[in-house]
Amino acid sequence: MPLLSGNLLITVTRRLSLLLLALLLAGFTGCDSARYSYRYVPGKTAALRGGYAFAPPGAPPQVARAIEAGNRIAGLPYRWGGGHGSSVDTGYDCSGSASFVLREAGLLNGCMVSKDFRSYGHSGEGEWINVYAKNGHVFLAVAGVRFDTGWTDGSDGPQWTIQDRPAGGCVVRHPVGL
Numbered sequence: 001m002p003l004l005s006g007n008l009l010i011t012v013t014r015r016l017s018l019l020l021l022a023l024l025l026a027g028f029t030g031c032d033s034a035r036y037s038y039r040y041v042p043g044k045t046a047a048l049r050g051g052y053a054f055a056p057p058g059a060p061p062q063v064a065r066a067i068e069a070g071n072r073i074a075g076l077p078y079r080w081g082g083g084h085g086s087s088v089d090t091g092y093d094c095s096g097s098a099s100f101v102l103r104e105a106g107l108l109n110g111c112m113v114s115k116d117f118r119s120y121g122h123s124g125e126g127e128w129i130n131v132y133a134k135n136g137h138v139f140l141a142v143a144g145v146r147f148d149t150g151w152t153d154g155s156d157g158p159q160w161t162i163q164d165r166p167a168g169g170c171v172v173r174h175p176v177g178l
Contacts, residue, residue: 034167036132036139036146044128046143046160051075053145053160062105062178063128063143069104070140070147070160073097078149078156084111094149097158098131098138101147105129107175114138118171126174134169 046053052071055064076091083089083096095114102108117133130141139148149158151165
């Protein structure tokens, strides 16, 4: 004799199946699997020369402006709080540099701290610009190349790189339409 009646057994089985499915999906889509990996895509990947990025021909205007903005502050020193008090500063932290690039591209009003980028734009990867954000750090990938204040060539401060990096705890977001 079963311990549960037919309808109750079906309900419990459905709930357990849904719970198992949710756990499996969480394992496959969890933030800890986020990673920036450089991959060249013809016509969509920026070129790097001498520490500066160059937009691919035909990139949307916002992408070209984002790259130009990153080039203006690339190589400046890391300074905690840098870029938050004014649009032009002598040094930038991660969120100050990400805010500067997106603001100059016309994709952000004002300035945000790293944790606030977790709800910026739309969820998931975009076609041209991706924001990798967690509480305590944020970096960008613009036309396939990374703009970051960490995991670069050993220098502090904002710079362009194609070096892969883990992004554990990050969510990936993108500007609307990009």
